[in-house]
Amino acid sequence: MTRTKLVRFGKLVVATLASGMLLAGCAGEANQEVENVSGSKESDSSQASGILGSQGDGGAPLSGGTLTYASYAPVVSLDPAKTQITGATGGTELAAIYDLLMRYNAETGKYDPQLAKGLDESGDNLTWTLSLRENVKFSDGTPLDSAAVVASINRYNAKRGANNEIWTSSVKSVEAAGPSTVVFTLNRPWAEFPAMLSFGHGVIVAPSSYAAEPFTPVGAGAFTVERFSPPDELVLASKADYWGGAPKLDQVKFVSIQGEQAKIDSLATGGVQMAYLRNSETVEAAKGKFPGYAEFISLSMVGQINNRAGHPGADVRVRQAMNYAIDPAVLDQRARGGKGMPGSEIFQSWSLWHNGIEPVGLDPVKARELLDAAKKDGYDGHVTYLGTQDPNGQAAALAVQAMLQSVGFTVTVEYAASTADMVKRLYADHNYDLALGGNGLLDAAPFLRLYSALHSTSVNNTVGVASPEVDAMLDAIQAAGNGEDKKAALADLQTLFNEQVPIMVWGAGANFVPWSENVYGLMPSLDSIILLDEAWIKK
Known part of the structure; x- marks a missing residue:
């Protein structure tokens, strides 16, 4: 790497750790209150x-x-x-x-x-x-x-x-x-x-x-x-x-x-x-x-699919098949001891941005149909999963491998030698097909990390999404206010995730500062x- 690339890579290590991508006006104040469409700031109080x-x-x-x-x-x-x-x-x-x-x-x-x-x-x-x-x-x-x-x-x-x-x-x-x-x-x-x-x-x-x-x-x-x-x-x-x-x-x-x-x-x-x-x-x-202070975050646990040409995830049918094959609840049990917040919704019921768009559910039959169609067009069914070597990371890798292989994929698991190696393979080399990650969306400001993860111009867009439709949708989310318009724009994003599966949503999570x-x-x-x-x- 050149010195410039090394500097940028070092910053990526810090940035991805911090955002959770790997681990899983009136006078005196900005009157930008985050509200749901009814005007209330309340959602699921147990997860506020x-x-x-x-x-x-x-x-x-x-x-x-x-x-x-x-x-x-x-x-x-x-x-x-x-x-x-x-x-x-x-x-x-x-x-x-x-x-x-x-x-x-x-x-x-x-x-x-x-x-x-x-x-x-x-x-x-x-x-x-x-x-x-x-x-x-x-x-x-x-x-x-x-x-x-x-x-x-x-x-x-x-x-x-x-x-x-x-x-x-x-x-x-x-x-x-x-x-x-x-x-x-x-x-x-x-x-x-x-x-x-x-x-x-x-x-x-x-x-x-x-x-x-x-x-x-x-x-x-x-x-x-x-x-x-x-x-x-x-x-x-x-x-x-x-x-x-x-x-x-x-x-x-x-x-x-x-x-x-x-x-x-x-x-x-x-x-x-x-x-x-x-x-x-x-x-x-x-x-x-x-x-202490608890802060609940969306997209805490995701499956990062490499969408780039030359990788299985370049075919939307393969991404859809993966999504139908993996059960977030099983993954949570294996990788988080059942203590997490599994689900396929971008914004779960506790979130201000929870909407009525149902996520894609578990369906092994559809997964096999989509995978078989891709294989008929020349795909060999092989996927390389990149994981971390800690016990939770290994448990997640084995769970993903088992669920994908049950519908016909052949999955090779590779473990990164270190956090720096993981970041290098994800963000610098793009040397992976599927990996466990997280985007850490904040309810108060979801656009910031959606842009980082999915916009075609973002250096943190590790999955390689390069879609004018996604970029336009992110622009609409940014321009929307903090009420009904924004909720509708984020609901459109759930629909796009259901159809295109740029990443797989596996669960939410929480930070806690005791x-x-x-x-x-x-x-x-x-x-x-x-x-x-x-x-x-x-x-």
């Missing part, structure tokens, strides 16, 4: 995202102490343009250093200003105006003004930060309109635009950060970097002149602990006070022991990024 457990208010906040957080995948760079800003990798860490322009509030379904003072949408839905808080300074003493915001966003896109493709195709211009105002002009309406300012584009770095090499982490967040030893440890110290007031915590440590059960054990013994979990069995166990009973003041945002500026520990 939010804080679980009852701690009470804890009394008056106390100052002092160190909070230790066992991350999912340790951050390896403090440059937002080189780190996926999500809860799984880097989001909580970088938000502590740089803060976020906007924060998603799961309780209200709205985006609240964080570093920003407000975000307003124009009547024609093509302009968003961001107002900044006054007198906010970076840790080097320079002002966080509109010029700094515009420069940071432009740099992020130039460096190909996560979601830069969506941004550059959708945002016509970003301009400073006075020292405290930034105007975003869009090419088309985009109701989910505030979500972009709660991810990487909303993580603003000071001009001094990139004035010279190497990059220096200078932000306006509640903490500054005390020690960084990737991938083992990141230690942050509180910043007394933080714009929101001095943090209660003295220090925050982000550490690496291998294995989710080990994280739960460390929580129980006080070794850490927070952890990030996403394995179905450990999430279920932790929810019964600790308070914390100790004596930890208070944590503020969740989108994708389980947790803000720590108001966090405190009860002695």
